[in-house]
Amino acid sequence: xxxxxxxxxxxxxxxxxxxxxxxxxxxxxxxxxxxxxxxxxxxxxxxxxxxxxxxxxxxxxxxxxxxxxxxxxxxxxxxxxxxxxxxxxxxxxxxxxxxxxxxxxxxxxxxxxxxxxxxxxxxxxxxxxxxxxxxxxxxxxxxxxxxxxxxxxxxxxxxxxxxxxxxxxxxxxxxxxxxxxxxxxxxxxxxxxxxxxxxxxxxxxxxxxxxxxxxxxxxxxxxxxxxxxxxxxxxxxxxxxxxxxxxxxxxxxxxxxxxxxxxxxxxxxxxxxxxxxxxxxxxxxxxxxxxxxxxxxxxxxxxxxxxxxxxxxxxxxxxxxxxxxxxxxxxxxxxxxxxxxxxxxxxxxxxxxxxxxxxxxxxxxxxxxxxxxxxxxxxxxxxxxxxxxxxxxxxxxxxxxxxxxxxxxxxxxxxxxxxxxxxxxxxxxxxxxxxxxxxxxxxxxxxxxxxxxxxxxxxxxxxxxxxxxxxxxxxxxxxxxxxxxxxxxxxxxxxxxxxxxxxxxxxxxxxxxxxxxxxxxxxxxxxxxxxxxxxxxxxxxxxxxxxxxxxxxxxxxxxxxxxxxxxxxxxxxxxxxxxxxxxxxxxxxxxxxxxxxxxxxxxxxxxxxxxxxxxxxxxxxxxxx
Amino acid sequence: xxxxxxxxxxxxxxxxxxxxxxxxxxxxxxxxxxxxxxxxxxxxxxxxxxxxxxxxxxxxxxxxxxxxxxxxxxxxxxxxxxxxxxxxxxxxxxxxxxxxxxxxxxxxxxxxxxxxxxxxxxxxxxxxxxxxxxxxxxxxxxxxxxxxxxxxxxxxxxxxxx
Numbered sequence: 001x002x003x004x005x006x007x008x009x010x011x012x013x014x015x016x017x018x019x020x021x022x023x024x025x026x027x028x029x030x031x032x033x034x035x036x037x038x039x040x041x042x043x044x045x046x047x048x049x050x051x052x053x054x055x056x057x058x059x060x061x062x063x064x065x066x067x068x069x070x071x072x073x074x075x076x077x078x079x080x081x082x083x084x085x086x087x088x089x090x091x092x093x094x095x096x097x098x099x100x101x102x103x104x105x106x107x108x109x110x111x112x113x114x115x116x117x118x119x120x121x122x123x124x125x126x127x128x129x130x131x132x133x134x135x136x137x138x139x140x141x142x143x144x145x146x147x148x149x150x151x152x153x154x155x156x157x158x159x160x161x162x163x164x165x166x167x168x169x170x171x172x173x174x175x176x177x178x179x180x181x182x183x184x185x186x187x188x189x190x191x192x193x194x195x196x197x198x199x200x201x202x203x204x205x206x207x208x209x210x211x212x213x214x215x216x217x218x219x220x221x222x223x224x225x226x227x228x229x230x231x232x233x234x235x236x237x238x239x240x241x242x243x244x245x246x247x248x249x250x251x252x253x254x255x256x257x258x259x260x261x262x263x264x265x266x267x268x269x270x271x272x273x274x275x276x277x278x279x280x281x282x283x284x285x286x287x288x289x290x291x292x293x294x295x296x297x298x299x300x301x302x303x304x305x306x307x308x309x310x311x312x313x314x315x316x317x318x319x320x321x322x323x324x325x326x327x328x329x330x331x332x333x334x335x336x337x338x339x340x341x342x343x344x345x346x347x348x349x350x351x352x353x354x355x356x357x358x359x360x361x362x363x364x365x366x367x368x369x370x371x372x373x374x375x376x377x378x379x380x381x382x383x384x385x386x387x388x389x390x391x392x393x394x395x396x397x398x399x400x401x402x403x404x405x406x407x408x409x410x411x412x413x414x415x416x417x418x419x420x421x422x423x424x425x426x427x428x429x430x431x432x433x434x435x436x437x438x439x440x441x442x443x444x445x446x447x448x449x450x451x452x453x454x455x456x457x458x459x460x461x462x463x464x465x466x467x468x469x470x471x472x473x474x475x476x477x478x479x480x481x482x483x484x485x486x487x488x489x490x491x492x493x494x495x496x497x498x499x500x501x502x503x504x505x506x507x508x509x510x511x512x513x514x515x516x517x518x519x520x521x522x523x524x525x526x527x528x529x530x531x532x533x534x535x536x537x538x539x540x541x542x543x544x545x546x547x548x549x550x551x552x553x554x555x556x557x558x559x560x561x562x563x564x565x566x567x568x569x570x571x572x573x574x575x576x577x578x579x580x581x582x583x584x585x586x587x588x589x590x591x592x593x594x595x596x597x598x599x600x601x602x603x604x605x606x607x608x609x610x611x612x613x614x615x616x617x618x619x620x621x622x623x624x625x
Numbered sequence: 626x627x628x629x630x631x632x633x634x635x636x637x638x639x640x641x642x643x644x645x646x647x648x649x650x651x652x653x654x655x656x657x658x659x660x661x662x663x664x665x666x667x668x669x670x671x672x673x674x675x676x677x678x679x680x681x682x683x684x685x686x687x688x689x690x691x692x693x694x695x696x697x698x699x700x701x702x703x704x705x706x707x708x709x710x711x712x713x714x715x716x717x718x719x720x721x722x723x724x725x726x727x728x729x730x731x732x733x734x735x736x737x738x739x740x741x742x743x744x745x746x747x748x749x750x751x752x753x754x755x756x757x758x759x760x761x762x763x764x765x766x767x768x769x770x771x772x773x774x775x776x777x778x779x780x781x782x783x784x785x786x787x
Contacts (some may be wrong), residue, residue, distance in 0.1 A: 048652045079762075126743065126748075127750070129748075130742070130743060130748020130749075131743065131748075132743060142739050143740060143743065144736040144737075144739070145736065146738035147736065147740045147743055148732065148735045148736045148740075150702075150739065150750070151701070151703075151735065151738075151739040151742075151750045151753040151754070152700060152703050152750075153696075154750035155686050155699050155750040155751065155753070155754045156692065156695055156696045156699040156700055157686075157689075157691065157692035157696065157699075157705070158696060163696075175725075176730060178721070178724075178725050179725055181721075182719075182721065182722055182725060217732060220728075220729060220732070221729060221733065224725065224726060224729035227725075228726070231722075290715050290716070290717075293714065293715040294715065294726075297711075297712065297726055297729070300730060300732045300733050300734065300737070301729055301730065303733070304732070304733035304734075304736040304737055305733075305735060307736060307737065307740050308736055308740075349744070375692055422682070524784070530644055548697070555693050608717070
């Protein structure tokens with residue numbers, strides 16, 4: 001006996017307190033547990049099982065368990081957690097980012113995606129020479145990101161940018177997530193909305209433009225610029241009313257006369273109140289000096305964007321113009337300023353590109369039906385697995401847009417419509433009038449609209465509907481999260497059968513660079529080869545673009561004979577899979593060409609390892625020249 | 626409090642109306658910057674850190690330290706510091722927003738510096754890094770100068786404040 005009596009009932013922790021403590025402990029333990037489980041599952045993935053539907057065919061069940069644990073824990077924290085520190089929620093977001101956007105990096109032996117390897121080659125060239133090669137590739141006319149990477153990797157003592165490849169998507173998505181959090185918080189004013197928007201944004205961002213590329217970094221610039229405009233540069237409500245009165249006075253309406261008729265019938269039909277934007281957010285107050293500084297930041301970011309990517313500055317310009325047009329940006333001269341920067345850069349520093357490609361740049365201006373065709377119809381091809389992946393992508397995009405439209409209606413219905421947010425969600429669709437962007441314009445529109453669409457989707461769930469039914473809202477959020485996460489694994493990694501870089505393909509390229517004489521031509525039957533990763537100016541390449549190369553014996557021979565110094569023909573598994581999955585070539589297409597080449601007797605095999613072969617012409621004009 | 630219902634702190638106090646600008650730092654030109662209420666502010670710590678880490682990173686590069694020792698500091702510096710040092714001059718109350726803007730500005734400045742070196746035929750990664758260190762150090766010095774001018778603790782709440 002200690003001599004102390006039992007604690008009074010009021011001092012003992014009750015069942016509710018125990019439950020709260022257990023919930024908190026669970027919330028803290030979930031992210032590390034999910035990380036360990038998920039990473040182990042991804043490390044155990046057998047890449048040989050990746051089929052035409054991509055990585056999802058090879059992922060172990062433990063990964064889904066980890067994602068489910070993380071989702072339940074995060075939503076419990078957001079909807080029911082009390083006193084949950086933001087760092088706990090941030091840990092969930094970081095682990096989700098690693099498991100989703102780092103999945104391929106963890107599962108595959110080499111960094112994925114041939115264009116990313118090519119960007120390593122661009123970076124390597126700038127780092128070695130301090131120059132660009134605008135005649136070689138259009139991207140060298142916008143070399144900003146490659147120049148930065150060249151400077152950073154050399155200063156950091158790295159031999160090339162290859163070590164950055166694998167984790168760039170994770171790093172970029174963390175930057176995007178931080179910006180989306182701030183953006184969603186600014187337009188909604190609630191932490192729950194902000195966290196939920198981030199949680200849905202990460203799996204909804206399946207487009208895969210976040211690899212080591214100019215567009216990946218420029219998307220961050222796009223988000224930061226628009227976030228700054230939305231937070232600080234809105235026109236205050238009072239100022240808008242003053243401007244409206246001045247405008248009406250100029251038009252000859254007396255100040256006391258009623259406002260012009262609005263389409264009330266339409267408004268009533270869709271169930272909107274008299275003032276659907278009554279509670280629109282106001283700008284954060286700041287001194288003129290601070291606003292001037294922020295505008296300087298915007299202009300520097302835009303200049304860097306104009307110097308490093310073709311499309312993103314256009315998207316920024318369109319969105320900023322839209323904000324000014326609907327009187328949600330106080331700096332009315334901003335579109336003109338941005339246009340001057342953009343035209344200045346294009347006019348002086350990309351002459352080498354546009355002097356030969358003016359048609360590519362402005363040819364699709366205003367041709368919406370052509371853009372729609374090249375963006376949808378012409379891209380729907382490939383084997384059945386790939387077609388399924390494309391359908392999932394279309395379904396996810398249309399689903400997000402439909403839910404965002406419902407969320408927008410709910411915001412307007414509650415008098416909390418935000419015209420700035422609606423304009424930013426809609427502005428990217430105007431890009432349809434500008435460029436088809438190699439048939440990728442719909443992917444870009446989806447990406448540029450996504451952060452704003454996601455905030456509108458969250459408006460469906462927060463505040464809970466029906467009122468005070470938090471459990472129902474949490475269940476709906478969970479369902480949405482599960483659908484998006486499952487859809488992400490199919491949509492994002494659906495091309496993994498040919499977007500992964502096989503060890504055999506990379507080893508063959510290494511052999512080629514070690515043995516081929518500079519100046520020879522390297523020939524492949526498709527462009528899905530991890531070449532041009534270094535010394536890119538020292539060889540000629542066929543095909544140079546992102547398409548099929550010569551695929552008949554005479555065509556291959558002609559391509560190899562075109563260079564008097566000699567040529568190498570490289571045949572790899574990655575090329576065959578790409579042609580079959582993406583272009584719908586019959587199964588065994590590549591192997592059949594390989595057999596014809598061997599049977600012809602006009603080629604000599606100089607390398608064969610791990611499903612990769614290298615040939616030279618058997619005559620006196622072989623690869624060594 | 627349930628985070629679902631928790632309101633985010635706003636720089637203007639959440640009222641939605643423009644608030645009178647709170648003086649925190651006063652620069653040589655007398656410009657005012659926004660500051661959060663009751664913020665305990667040490668005007669010299671972070672600018673001093675930003676000022677010192679530049680030369681430290683530069684030393685790693687100039688002395689050709691092994692890659693394992695300089696990859697993380699150099700990349701982290703290039704990703705955050707030059708922009709953050711500039712953005713801090715604006716005195717934003719929201720630290721998260723300042724870091725986000727700082728990261729964006731750092732990358733943008735890095736791109737512009739690297740590209741300028743190419744067009745001016747001055748390519749040298751060390752020169753590029755030195756330029757960014759100079760920008761960050763100048764910003765840090767300005768902030769330190771402004772903080773010193775304002776006087777230590779001038780922006781703090783008095784100890785006996787209610």
